[in-house]
Amino acid sequence: MKNLKIITMLFSLVTPGIASAQETESLVEKYQVEIVLGLAVVVCLAVLLAMFAMLVAMKTMLRMKLAADGVAEEEEKELIKTKEGEEGLGFWAKFWNRFNESVPVAKEETVATSHEYDGIRELDNRLPSWWLYGFYFTIFFGVAYLMHYHVLGTGMTQDEEYQQAMIEADQEVKLYLASLDNLIDENSVELATSNVDLAAGMAVYDANCAVCHAADGGGGVGPNFTDEYWIHGGDMKSIFTTIKYGVPAKGMISWETQLSPKKMQQVASYIYMMQGTTPADPKAPQGDIFERATTPADSTAVN
Numbered sequence: 326m327k328n329l330k331i332i333t334m335l336f337s338l339v340t341p342g343i344a345s346a347q348e349t350e351s352l353v354e355k356y357q358v359e360i361v362l363g364l365a366v367v368v369c370l371a372v373l374l375a376m377f378a379m380l381v382a383m384k385t386m387l388r389m390k391l392a393a394d395g396v397a398e399e400e401e402k403e404l405i406k407t408k409e410g411e412e413g414l415g416f417w418a419k420f421w422n423r424f425n426e427s428v429p430v431a432k433e434e435t436v437a438t439s440h441e442y443d444g445i446r447e448l449d450n451r452l453p454s455w456w457l458y459g460f461y462f463t464i465f466f467g468v469a470y471l472m473h474y475h476v477l478g479t480g481m482t483q484d485e486e487y488q489q490a491m492i493e494a495d496q497e498v499k500l501y502l503a504s505l506d507n508l509i510d511e512n513s514v515e516l517a518t519s520n521v522d523l524a525a526g527m528a529v530y531d532a533n534c535a536v537c538h539a540a541d542g543g544g545g546v547g548p549n550f551t552d553e554y555w556i557h558g559g560d561m562k563s564i565f566t567t568i569k570y571g572v573p574a575k576g577m578i579s580w581e582t583q584l585s586p587k588k589m590q591q592v593a594s595y596i597y598m599m600q601g602t603t604p605a606d607p608k609a610p611q612g613d614i615f616e617r618a619t620t621p622a623d624s625t626a627v628n
Contacts (some may be wrong), residue, residue, distance in 0.1 A: 506587035511566040517594040526595030543604025550599040556612035564593040
């Protein structure tokens, strides 16, 4: 479909009688990148054809030169493959000569040119097949690469790979943070004072705790959270422990199996922050006065 659009746009550009100037300008503005890439492909193909034609022309000229020197095509091949002049050479030397399709030293006169400088003569050896086919492969690879990534769109560009990597990294960070949240316990819990955490703690409190402790924390079946009196301790670790394991003797269940460690930290932080507020109908004090440390939650606050 994308190739069809490119062909249609190029056709409209070279045939202005079919499409109006306004329509052509609109197409160019909308598909500017596709047009440029399409033209680049055409140029690459043209260059490839030109290079192929040059190689054919060079090969033809070489044959004509050899024919002018009285060397036939079959004799040329025989010179390259011959074992004459390799007497005394080891296996690897012979292999190297044949691998590079070089003419043996004894036969170098047949491929010598008139170019000579400081006693060094230039030889007209043909390019080794491995080098020539490697060169052809790079041309093919370049065209295929351009088509794959920039024309057909079947491969991700560097920008697309970056965006995909960022998405995957974000998911990994979330999984990592989730794993940290699951490691929270009564020994490592800290006060969470961010608005997000307190809002989440309030939601958990309203859904599970307000029925016994009142929506404003003033107490009901359960004790009052707004005064300085605490039955099981008023620091973060004590509040978290009470929520986690419950108080079965007083009818409070354990929330360990119903709330995640992160949720228990959030609701414990919300309850901790209730002290000092003014409920509508506070329950009479229960327990003993608990003096908190000067730092929130007797530990470092989580912002």
